[in-house]
Amino acid sequence: MAETARTETEAAEVMAELAALEDPRARVVNEKHGDDHGVNLNKLRALAKRLKTQQELAHQLWETEDTAARLLAILICRPKAFARDELDVMLREARTPKVHDWLVNYVVKKNPHSEELRQAWSADPDPVVASAGWALTTERVARRPEGLDLAGLLNVIEAEMKDAPDRLQWAMNHCLAQIGIEHAGHRARAISIGERLGVLKDYPTPPNCTSPFAPTWITEMVRRQHDQ
Template structure:
């Protein structure tokens, strides 16, 4: 079966999965597609990794097709230039997050891109701070955590919404995972009051950094006792 035929078949299957209610709910979050993500993952599992097909799906510009791209591609096959071009064409927060998790993080250029994207605007900045948070949690050696806190303190309050969310996440993870910076991280969160009024569902930890840090530290300490 040719790649072009396969592309046509996949696009028809994506169209068949389109649901108006799902699209309406997604659009409220800034995402322009109407495909259930569980169904999308099932589709990817059936088609398996096909890098050439993934590239053609991305070229359609369709958000659902591009979400599928992140599940079918070979992350290490992309160059820095290709990844830079792809991210600058992303307008959906969900697509950005899948792109970072499924393509950039498992690829060969995460650290280089982290540094070049961190000071970007909105979604590009969000990507850079998401990659930074990954390092804060899993591989903090070599990071200047004090300098990261300085930048968060200077910039987070005025940052665009999507970037602000990622910076706030980084602030919280510094406080959770690095006790020597915990007091300062909580203090920055209290002074900036970012997301202080953000609604949280019952049983969920709110994203306001001082509460987030304190609650996660409490849970970690209780787990250690058990």
């Protein structure tokens, strides 16, 4: 009980510190990307570095439902300590893009249940949840493709990506590009699918950045690999 009370006190202190870091200009920028908080991410990371890993505090911060607090919770938690069902609930609660992305990339990918969750989420009727499954699939395409049906993934992308909701479409497009970049035997088909569907073809891309349009993305990354 004493430990819990101490953690609750520390959580309240951290919430006050996050409130003091609130910057209206940062909030304007973040809200353009769908994230409802005004804390500069560099300052958030500095706070996490000072707090170090604290799993119980991370739980307390997550339960506040505050976006900045949840981002901080992700940075100070122990990724391998979460149960499968716990991560499933957390992902469904993570409705802002940054919390969703950090949870998948910083926690789920490092958790022993990641493969089980990848399979479950990829088939989920909620497109935001499904996008997390596709993000985990993209990670496997790049790092551990053994056992994946790459041709089957391309079949699904070809049939479903064009009409998928934005977050899911973006995740499927990333997977398409990764298959084309990493697997020469599937490259021509990946490029062909991208060209035919035209997803993100007109996406505004800043100078010196690679377009997310899969055929352009694949071609550029393969060129860089050959130049190395």
